[in-house]
Amino acid sequence: MSKVRKIIDEAKESKNPELDLVDKGISSFDEIPSLLTMLNLTRITLTHNRISVVTPALANLTNLEILNLFNNQIEELPTSLSSMPKLRILNLGMNKLSALPRGFGAFPVLEVLDLTYNNLNENSLPGNFFMIETLRALYLGDNDFENIPPEIGHLKNLQILVLRDNDLVQLPKEIGELARLRELHIQGNRLSVLPPELGNLDLTSNKSVIRMENNPWVAPIADQLQVGISHVVDYLRSETYKFVYGRHVSANAPAPPRLSERTKKSSKPKP
Incomplete structure (x- = not known):
């Protein structure tokens, strides 16, 4: 840990607001207690470590704008994280999250939330998850979602929505209310309509x-789809498709089966 201590000491001395601790073998915030006193920090990168618990005291870093915890072993998060007043970008991809804490949707200015490669599903989300009105990009790929709650329609500023490689069997009609959406990734699911x-x-x-x-x-x-995406979108707008969709829904056909072996998890790199 002497290297880590040196990096932190140098950042303190130079008053550098950005701290880079990538792949330093850190398994706990207890190993880096002085980090929690660096109130000037605006960006912390702790990717490719072995952190399993995020300390609630991290929320004391009230100037933090970017927190990158990609590729750790985090299983749960503190509620205090969502009270951080300036946090704009939060990357929690490639961890072991199976639930998010109550009140997680209270972030005041969050713009980008990456939860890719976790073990989340629709039951993992707190009631206020879709109340992050400032959100511009939401990455939920490589999880275990079968459905997306209709409350997603509340994310009026959303421009990027990534739902690829889940178990989705349907999308809510409220996605059509996301007027600013410019990027939608739904490949690798169980969608038929x-x-x-x-x-x-x-x-x-x-x-x-x-x-x-x-x-x-x-x-x-x-x-x-064989002809092109624009043809799919035009078809969705047609009266013919509305009839096809209504007939499909009323038939209440069973959802397509899950893949016997999800390649998404087996291909997940090891931390």
Whole structure:
């Protein structure tokens, strides 16, 4: 830990607001107690370590804007994290989260939240999760979601939504209320239809991205996808599709089966 101590001491001495502790073998915040006194910090990078518990005292760093904890072994988070007044970017990707703390959606200015590669599902989310009105990008790929709650429609500023490689069997029509959405990743799920309301969004312009391959689509969507994404979006807007969608929903057909072995988890790099 002498190297870590040296990095922290140098940052203190120079009053550097950005602290980089990538791949330093850190397993606990107890090993770096002086970090919690550095109130001038605006960015902390602790990626590729072995941290399992995030200390509630981290919230005392009230100037922190960017917190990157990607690729650790975090299983739970303190509620205090969501009270951080300036936190704009929070990366918790590639950890072991199976639930988020109560009140997690209280972040006042959070813009980017990355929860990729965890063990989350729709039951893991606290009631106020979709109340982060400032959120511009939400990454939920490589988790275990079967459904996305309709409250997602509250994220009016969302521009990027990544749901790839989950177990999604349907999307809520409220996604069609995300007027600013320009990037939607839903590839690698169990989706067979899409809500017609998705056609309300501008997802076919030059600056837009929609990825939807590797799903068991009904034949009409699969046929349009062969031609191109813009054809899919046009089809979603048609009266013909609204009829197809209504018939599919009313038939209440069983969801497509899960893949027998989820490659997403087996391909996850080891911390």
